[in-house]
Every structure is written in structure tokens, then in C-alpha cells.
């Protein structure tokens with residue numbers, strides 16, 4: 001048996017925000033068609049991958065309350081392993097030990113689970129030397145979650161369809177104060193709610209070309225603030241200081257500032273029970289640069 005030891009490689013799984021979110025249609029399968037602009041934040045989980053000599057996929061530490069089989073990191077690794085075998089890209093199923101340093105709040109609309117899945121697909125594609133193209137990885141990712149393709153592509157983007165039709169855009173990169181209410185909001189429960197508006201008109205070509213992100217809203221915001229008084233109270237408080245909006249189906253809110261000092265001034269006044277952090281918007285996911293570096297290192301080895 002081959003007992004080769006492999007180096008460990010670490011990659012970021014950044015957060016995203018939806019700078020606006022329109023719901024334009026409900027499909028027959030229950031999924032919703034959206035129009036949104038995704039932007040990444042310079043805050044991330046870190047995943048460390050070590051190739052194994054056997055075909056096992058392990059994850060440490062686990063996420064309390066999420067079974068290994070339901071963890072999007074495990075699901076992404078398993079999906080890629082199965083695909084590699086089906087497509088005969090490998091002689092034997094490859095294995096990996098994964099370590100997760102979780103920094104992103106979960107279930108708040110920051111896309112941590114989807115981002116973890118995308119990082120796993122991209123990192124293992126490299127580590128297992130599969131050479132699968134980005135489009136195919138995005139397609140595999142879409143089977144795991146609507147937001148995975150955007151994290152695979154790794155650039156700020158206008159997204160439509162269920163989020164998988166992606167047009168890269170370069171947008172302003174404010175400093176954000178991200179506030180994290182204590183309530184957990186299930187994405188599925190918001191999308192299933194009878195009072196969710198679902199028929200916002202699609203943007204015109206003119207609106208798409210000259211995106212005015214200040215003017216465009218999040219269609220989930222009215223419903224979420226009605227259902228969750230804690231979010232309503234926090235939103236009203238933040239709006240006194242800065243333009244503020246819900247990300248995804250909530251409950252995290254992002255407030256925009258031109259400097260870290262300004263964001264910190266408001267952060268210092270927040271009620272003590274509200275968790276928060278300051279992050280900058282970025283147009284390119286830090287993961288892209290890390291993958292490029294790993295590729296260069298591999299070439300010189």
C-alpha cells in the first residue's frame with residue numbers, strides 16, 4: 001500500500017451579501033426566480049484539506065446540530081468523489097481529511113454553507129487533480145444549493161434564474177457593519193410564506209446596465225420584519241445612522257459606510273445583545289487568488 005504523505009492546503013470560504021434581492025416568479029418546482037447582485041465580504045471560514053491514502057472523507061470539527069451527511073462540505077466532497085469515479089477521472093476513489101474553522105454566522109443570509117461547499121469543490125478539484133472546468137463545478141454545486149455557483153465563479157455578479165445565471169459586475173466596495181440578530185430564519189420558511197411578494201417586474205435593460213444599488217430593495221424585508229420584531233427593531237435603529245438592508249432571507253443586516261471609523265462609531269452604540277462585525281465588500285473572492293497561488297506552487301514542485 002502507498003503511504004505517501006500529503007501537504008495540507010488551506011482555502012477561504014468567504015461570506016456574501018445580496019446588495020438587493022427581487023423575486024420575479026415562482027417556478028412549478030416551488031423554487032423562485034430571483035434578480036440579485038451578489039458581493040463577497042473579506043471575512044471567511046477557513047477550510048484545510050489533507051489528501052488521504054484511503055478513500056475516506058472526514059470533517060473535523062463537526063458543526064453542532066448538523067449531521068456529517070447533511071454538512072454541505074461533506075456533501076460537496078462526496079458529490080465530487082462520485083463524479084470523478086463515474087467520469088473515470090481517477091483509478092481509485094480519492095479521500096481527504098478536512099478541517100473547518102467556522103467564523104461566519106450560520107442561517108443569517110451570509111451564505112456560509114454554500115460558500116463552504118464551493119470551496120470544497122474547487123479545492124478538491126485541484127488536490128485530487130481532476131481538471132474539471134468551472135462550469136461543470138458550478139453545475140455540480142447547484143445540486144447542493146442555489147448560491148453555490150456564485151461562490152464557484154468567485155466574482156461579484158448580477159444573478160438571475162434561481163441564482164445560477166451569472167453575469168459578473170464590478171460594483172462599489174463599501175465598508176459594511178454587519179449585524180446578526182439572535183433569531184434563526186429558515187430560508188425555506190420565507191420562500192414558502194403566502195405573504196412573500198413574488199411578482200416584482202424584471203429590471204429593464206437600462207436598469208441592468210446602470211445598476212442603482214441604493215434604490216433597489218430586498219423583497220423579503222417587509223415580510224421578515226413583520227415576522228421577526230427583533231429584526232424590525234434593529235433595522236429601524238440602523239436606518240437612523242446608515243443605509244441598511246437585509247441580506248438573502250435574513251436576518252443579518254448590512255449597513256454601508258465610507259470608512260471603518262464611521263462603521264466603528266455606529267458599532268460602538270449598538271445594543272449589547274446584538275452581535276456584529278465590520279467587513280469590506282470585495283469584487284473578487286479571496287479564494288480565486290489562493291487557488292492561483294496553489295496552482296503556481298504545484299507547477300514549481
Ligand SMILES: C[C@](O)(CO)[C@H](O)COP(=O)(O)OP(=O)(O)OC[C@H]1O[C@@H](n2ccc(N)nc2=O)[C@H](O)[C@@H]1O
Pocket residue numbers: 018030031032033034036109114144145146147148161162163187188191192247248249
Ligand atoms: C435567497 C438566497 O439567500 C439569495 O442569495 C439564496 O438563493 C438561498 O440559497 P440557499 O440557502 O443555497 O438555498 P437552497 O438551499 O438552495 O434552498 C433552500 C430553500 O429555499 C427555497 N428557495 C431557495 C432559492 C430559490 N431561488 N428559491 C427558493 O424557493 C426552496 O424552498 C429551498 O428548499
Ligand SMILES: Nc1ncnc2c1ncn2[C@@H]1O[C@H](COP(=O)(O)OP(=O)(O)OP(=O)(O)O)[C@@H](O)[C@H]1O
Pocket residue numbers: 063066070071072073105106107108109110111112113114116117147187248249250
Ligand atoms: N458547512 C456548513 N456551514 C453552514 N451551514 C451548514 C453547513 N452545512 C450544512 N449547513 C446547514 O445549512 C444551514 C444554512 O446555513 P448558511 O450559513 O449557509 O445559511 P445562510 O447564510 O442563511 O444561507 P443562504 O444565504 O444561502 O440562505 C445551517 O443552519 C445548517 O443547518
